[in-house]
Amino acid sequence: TLRVGVLALQGDVREHTAALQACGVDAPAVRTEEDLAGVDGLVLPGGESTVIDRLARLEGLSGPLRERIAHGLPVYGSCAGMILLADRLLDGHREQQTFGGIDMTVRRNAFGRQVDSFETELRLSFLPDGAAPVTAVFIRAPWVEQVAPEVELLARVPASSVERDLGTREAAGRIVAVRQGNLLATSFHPEITGDRRVHEHFVEMVRDAAR
Ligand code: GLN
Numbered sequence: 293t294l295r296v297g298v299l300a301l302q303g304d305v306r307e308h309t310a311a312l313q314a315c316g317v318d319a320p321a322v323r324t325e326e327d328l329a330g331v332d333g334l335v336l337p338g339g340e341s342t343v344i345d346r347l348a349r350l351e352g353l354s355g356p357l358r359e360r361i362a363h364g365l366p367v368y369g370s371c372a373g374m375i376l377l378a379d380r381l382l383d384g385h386r387e388q389q390t391f392g393g394i395d396m397t398v399r400r401n402a403f404g405r406q407v408d409s410f411e412t413e414l415r416l417s418f419l420p421d422g423a424a425p426v427t428a429v430f431i432r433a434p435w436v437e438q439v440a441p442e443v444e445l446l447a448r449v450p451a452s453s454v455e456r457d458l459g460t461r462e463a464a465g466r467i468v469a470v471r472q473g474n475l476l477a478t479s480f481h482p483e484i485t486g487d488r489r490v491h492e493h494f495v496e497m498v499r500d501a502a503r
Pocket residue numbers: 337338339340341342370371372373375400401431432433434
């Protein structure tokens with residue numbers, strides 16, 4: 293069985309663990325370098341990126357994780373996890389660091405200046421044509437402000453949902469899901485909706501990488 297760990301320092305670890313188990317993989321908690329060595333893929337949960345960064349550095353996990361990312365470990369980050377996968381950060385806390393790996397600039401708490409939380413229907417480009425959209429839940433979420441050409445754009449906030457759910461134009465068209473190589477990131481939290489399609493997609497990425 294594939295082992296897709298969940299970084300378990302802070303955040304909604306339980307929800308990701310349940311989502312991964314529902315996809316039929318082992319989902320061990322990753323807290324130490326030893327735990328990390330035993331997984332085929334890793335999820336960085338939603339939560340507070342500054343806290344996860346600080347605890348990972350205290351645990352001596354940041355260096356080994358950067359190393360494994362550089363060697364192709366599949367990693368999926370949701371919300372705070374997206375922030376942690378960004379090579380560059382805007383509105384980060386001072387001294388905040390990221391693991392990096394995706395050549396993008398992410399703005400932390402980007403939607404938060406307008407609305408703390410909202411949900412909307414999103415089309416994800418990796419789902420088959422005609423598939424139902426996902427319900428994307430955003431909670432003090434980041435957005436992707438700039439990407440290198442290597443980064444694949446998977447979803448943007450649709451303008452229609454901005455008028456309906458957000459009442460602001462600044463959010464329209466913002467990039468909220470990306471992939472670069474074995475790294476996947478979403479601004480939103482599929483782990484709390486019961487829709488497993490994003491986790492299933494990531495498990496497929498892990499399966500391909502393990503072959
Ligand atoms: N605003 C949080 C951060 O900066 C992310 C919020 C979330 O993960 N729901 O890490």
